[in-house]
Amino acid sequence: MGLVERGEVTAAELHEAYLAAIEARDGELNCYLRTLEEPNGSGIPIALKDVISTRGVETTAGSRILAGYVPVFDATVAERCRAAGLSVLGKTNTDEFAMGSSTENSAYGPSRNPWDPERVPGGSGGGSAAAVSAGLAPWALGSDTGGSIKQPSALCGNVGLRPTYGSVSRYGVVAFASSLDQIGPVARNVRDCALLYGIIAGRDECDSTTVELPEPVRLPEREDLKGVRIGVPREMNEAEGIEPGVAEAVARAIELARELGAEVGECELPRSVEYGLACYYLVAPAEASSNLARYDGVRYGARVAADRFSEMVERTRDAGFGDEPKRRIMLGTYALSAGYYDAFYGQAQKVRTVIAREHAAAFERFDVLVSATSPTVAFRLGERSANPLAMYLSDLLTIPSCMAGLPGLNVPCGLSEGLPVGLQLIGPQFSENRLFEVGHALERALGFDVVPERLR
Numbered sequence: 001m002g003l004v005e006r007g008e009v010t011a012a013e014l015h016e017a018y019l020a021a022i023e024a025r026d027g028e029l030n031c032y033l034r035t036l037e038e039p040n041g042s043g044i045p046i047a048l049k050d051v052i053s054t055r056g057v058e059t060t061a062g063s064r065i066l067a068g069y070v071p072v073f074d075a076t077v078a079e080r081c082r083a084a085g086l087s088v089l090g091k092t093n094t095d096e097f098a099m100g101s102s103t104e105n106s107a108y109g110p111s112r113n114p115w116d117p118e119r120v121p122g123g124s125g126g127g128s129a130a131a132v133s134a135g136l137a138p139w140a141l142g143s144d145t146g147g148s149i150k151q152p153s154a155l156c157g158n159v160g161l162r163p164t165y166g167s168v169s170r171y172g173v174v175a176f177a178s179s180l181d182q183i184g185p186v187a188r189n190v191r192d193c194a195l196l197y198g199i200i201a202g203r204d205e206c207d208s209t210t211v212e213l214p215e216p217v218r219l220p221e222r223e224d225l226k227g228v229r230i231g232v233p234r235e236m237n238e239a240e241g242i243e244p245g246v247a248e249a250v251a252r253a254i255e256l257a258r259e260l261g262a263e264v265g266e267c268e269l270p271r272s273v274e275y276g277l278a279c280y281y282l283v284a285p286a287e288a289s290s291n292l293a294r295y296d297g298v299r300y301g302a303r304v305a306a307d308r309f310s311e312m313v314e315r316t317r318d319a320g321f322g323d324e325p326k327r328r329i330m331l332g333t334y335a336l337s338a339g340y341y342d343a344f345y346g347q348a349q350k351v352r353t354v355i356a357r358e359h360a361a362a363f364e365r366f367d368v369l370v371s372a373t374s375p376t377v378a379f380r381l382g383e384r385s386a387n388p389l390a391m392y393l394s395d396l397l398t399i400p401s402c403m404a405g406l407p408g409l410n411v412p413c414g415l416s417e418g419l420p421v422g423l424q425l426i427g428p429q430f431s432e433n434r435l436f437e438v439g440h441a442l443e444r445a446l447g448f449d450v451v452p453e454r455l456r
C-alpha cells in the first residue's frame with residue numbers, strides 16, 4: 001500500500017497485476033465468478049463476495065436463480081469501498097445464498113484451497129478467502145451468518161473479522177438470515193483487516209439496525225498482552241471432533257499469549273456449545289425461508305416460462321434453487337408454521353437469549369475468549385458434501401458467538417498436516433479494537449503475518 005501512496009506504482013498497474021495473477025491461477029482455484037477488467041478506483045484493489053450488490057455488475061449470490069441479475073445500485077459497503085478509492089477486482093464465489101461451509105453448494109462450481117487444491121477453502125466465503133491467500137486479491141469482503149468469514153479464513157490461513165452485529169450496513173447485501181448476517185473484511189494480516197473494517201463500518205441511514213461505532217477504529221500497535229485477561233471456554237476446547245493437530249496449535253498459541261503477558265484462565269459456555277448449532281439451524285432457516293420468498297421469477301434474475309403465474313413461480317424456484325436452499329426453505333417454513341412456531345422458532349429465540357447471557361457472564365471475568373475457529377483443517381472436496389450434518393458441524397465453534405451478536409476474529413496460529421489452523425478470538429460487542437490488538441500481538445509473535453514461501 002505504501003507503493004501506491006508514494007506513487008511508485010499506480011492503482012491501474014496494481015489492478016492489472018492482480019488481473020494477470022487471476023488469469024494465471026483462477027482457472028484452477030475458481031475464486032472469482034467474474035472480474036472487472038477496467039481499474040475503477042484510485043487506490044488498492046479489492047474483491048467482493050458475490051452477495052454484495054454492485055451497480056452494473058451481475059450479482060448472483062452463487063445461485064442460478066439470480067443469474068443475469070444486474071443491480072442498479074451499490075450496496076453501502078461497496079459504495080464505501082469505492083468512496084475510499086478501492087478498485088473492485090471482481091465478485092468472489094460463495095455457497096448458494098451463503099449457505100454452506102465449503103463453497104461446494106455454489107451453482108458455479110466449488111473454489112479450491114490454494115494450500116492444497118484437492119481441499120475446500122471453507123465457506124461460504126471460500127472465494128474471498130482463497131483469493132486473498134493465493135495473492136489474487138490483497139484483501140476482500142465476505143459475509144458471515146454463522147461463520148462464513150471466520151471459518152474460510154481459518155482454512156486458508158487469513159485474518160478475517162466477523163464484526164459486531166449492527167456495526168456494518170447490510171443495505172444491498174443479498175439477505176440470508178437478517179438477524180445474523182454481517183459483512184466483514186478478510187485480509188493477510190490484522191492491520192489490513194482493521195484498516196478495511198474502518199472503511200466499511202458505522203451507521204448507515206439505509207440500514208436501521210446499524211449504529212455509529214462507540215470509538216474510532218485503531219490500527220493495532222502493541223506487541224505485548226500485559227494485563228489482557230484471556231478466557232478459554234472449556235467446552236469449546238474439549239469439543240468432540242477437534243483434530244489433535246488443531247488442538248495443539250491452539251494450545252501453543254494460548255501458551256504464547258501467556259508469555260506475552262496475558263492472564264489466562266478457564267471459563268464455561270456449556271449451553272452455548274451444546275445448543276448453539278441446533279438453535280442456529282432453526283433461526284437461520286426460518287429467516288431464510290422468509291428472505292428467499294422474493295425470488296419469484298418476476299423481481300430478479302432467472303425465470304422459467306409457464307402459462308399460469310403460479311406455475312411459472314413454481315418452475316422458476318424449482319430450477320433456480322439448489323438442494324441446500326430448498327432444504328432450508330422447507331425446514332424454516334416448517335419451524336414457522338402455526339402449530340410449531342412456539343415449539344421450534346419461539347424456543348430457539350429463548351435459547352438464543354441464554355447463549356447471549358452466558359457470553360455476557362464470561363465477559364465479566366475476561367476481555368477475550370479464545371478457541372479454535374474450525375475443529376479441523378481444510379477437508380477434501382466431496383468429503384462432507386453428501387452429509388449436511390457433517391457439513392453443519394464445521395461451524396460448531398463459530399456459531400455460538402454469532403447467535404450472541406458478538407465480534408469474532410480469526411488469526412492464523414500455525415499449521416497441522418501442513419495446512420493452516422485458525423485461532424478464534426471473541427470479544428464483547430464493539431470490542432473490535434481490542435480483538436485487533438490481541439490478534440496483532442499474537443500474529444507478530446507467531447510470525448504468521450509473513451507470506452509463506454509456498455504461496456508466493
Ligand code: GLN
Nearest residue numbers: 098099100145146147148
Ligand atoms: N455454514 C453456515 C451455514 O451454512 C454458516 C454460513 C454463513 O455464515 N453464511 O449456514
